[in-house]
């Protein structure tokens with residue numbers, strides 16, 4: 001195949017892949033940010049997410065079982081959208097995607113990590129919380145960013161301000177969001193979803209209270225539908 005045609009085809013395929021993932025996230029409206037400490041918790045957590053109707057999870061790279069958890073989840077539940085979060089290095093991107101992660105989330109805007117993902121055609125949602133960082137993303141053709149830490153960075157008010165100069169940018173606010181503030185973010189036209197750990201609470205995972213977590217997920221989902 002013609003070299004340039006092949007390049008364009010690759011770009012098109014990456015674009016379609018990204019759009020598919022972002023569209024799913026937009027439909028789910030929530031990304032549960034989950035830190036798995038014990039690998040045995042991975043399957044029960046995925047099971048309740050799927051049963052409750054929220055088949056998406058961002059597994060944070062904050063424990064040494066993160067890669068294994070992504071691997072187990074991706075191979076057991078092909079219809080679960082599995083992302084890797086708290087990614088700080090390109091090395092971790094490799095580990096996460098080799099294990100099956102379909103998208104990468106970073107807390108800050110690390111150009112090395114972002115550029116690595118773009119070069120490898122891996123959907124990346126980098127963290128930003130200033131106009132400058134939004135421009136770094138725009139410059140690279142990144143359409144969706146994480147707004148982190150959302151509450152401390154000005155919350156919905158800041159996102160409204162960012163909409164004026166950057167009308168095409170879409171945000172996933174994360175950090176300090178809960179059931180009371182969720183709607184104020186999701187109602188904004190430049191927000192496609194919210195992320196957070198409040199839906200799948202650490203203490204409930206640690207004590208194995210999966211049914212309680214399921215109730216919390218269902219509660220959040222019913223709140224979104226209102």
Ligand code: 3PG
Nearest residue numbers: 033174175176196197198
């Ligand atoms: C993250 O990594 O995205 C945050 O830790 C999630 O923030 P939260 O714990 O305040 O929801």
